[in-house]
Amino acid sequence: MADASGPGPSPTPGDDGHPAAGLTDAQKSLRAQMLATEHWSLLASRSTTQSEVLTRIAIFLTLVSAGLVTLGVLGNATQFRGWFGVAALGVLLLLVLLGLITQQRTTNASLDDLMYVVAMNRLRGAYLDLDPGLAPYLISSADDDQAGSERTYYAFGARRGQILASSAMIISVVEGAVVGLFAGGVVLAVGGAIWLAITVGAAACVGSIVASMFIGYRGYRNLFELHEPLRTTRRG
Template structure:
């Protein structure tokens, strides 16, 4: 006797949700275990990345503090004359470069975190395909579109000030301040007037914040432009 036909083994097209219809209880159980394994893998990757980024930020802030203390000690020794200017610019340049590297890592980690949230939303959607009765117990979204990601980040209400209170913003402001000090120090080093040093330093600091904001926003937009969601959020969700 021929075996009964099972579900279509052909993979679904991109952006098309695979169906759980026709699966036996054993197949559903196996699929749930595999989804849970992937879910825990994403949670571990997200936790590891966040821990590493916070450590990188802490190291950078420690180096900035140590660098400024070093400049203070050198200033007392040299009475802010002679080779102090060269040493100060060298220390500030090093901090600017380290800040750029750290800021780039923070941006990449933020985008990676967004991708992990989207992936976990998609897995919740797969759980609901297996058992729609789970829906009332999920606070985070099961939709892997942009609105679903927002729902997972802000389950109950939007928090517009979240970005300004983030670790990335702290990193951006500190890096901007160090860059402003370096630019101002260069102007003073070439015998420029103090007002010009302050003005160019402030412009460099503000420009740094704006540039990183634009780069971060473009990265955010690119993630959703390249992603084809399986579940989309309804207007009343």
């Protein structure tokens, strides 16, 4: 005979259909401890990811600032002639590559953060299975579907400009500006007119920003297409 205090097999729903209806108090307590441990692990992982990506963003912005200052110093030293064009393109190319790496890490971190939110929503659903009376005290969602994640992110409603003010958007704009400068510099280096360089640079800047937004949105959609939620948000 199995020990009643152990976790035991997964219970079958009781007459009321509740998943935890067949659990003893000891089993519920043990499950609550295990769920809380997993919850704290997800919180720590989320905090570490956010801290790391913010550090990466700060490094990139510092390098962009240093690169532009370097170009200014080189310009004064060479009177913007001779080897200045080659040096400028080299510095800008380096910043473009570093920006792409930082941008990719920021996108991955955003998707990781979404995964942590979905996972913690699922744990809240497990808490409610153990004690449905907790529902009125939870601001974040206990549903691990797309609507549930949006409720957790925007507990008091989505705010205008929230996406535009995000870290991913800041990196996209800065990277777009660097890409535009590099593209315009290439046009000038091959003998193109100023107006053509400005046009190509502006188009490259806008294209870079739009492409980064599309890639981020596609990753967001793919995540929920692959995810199978345990609890779905009730409509109406």
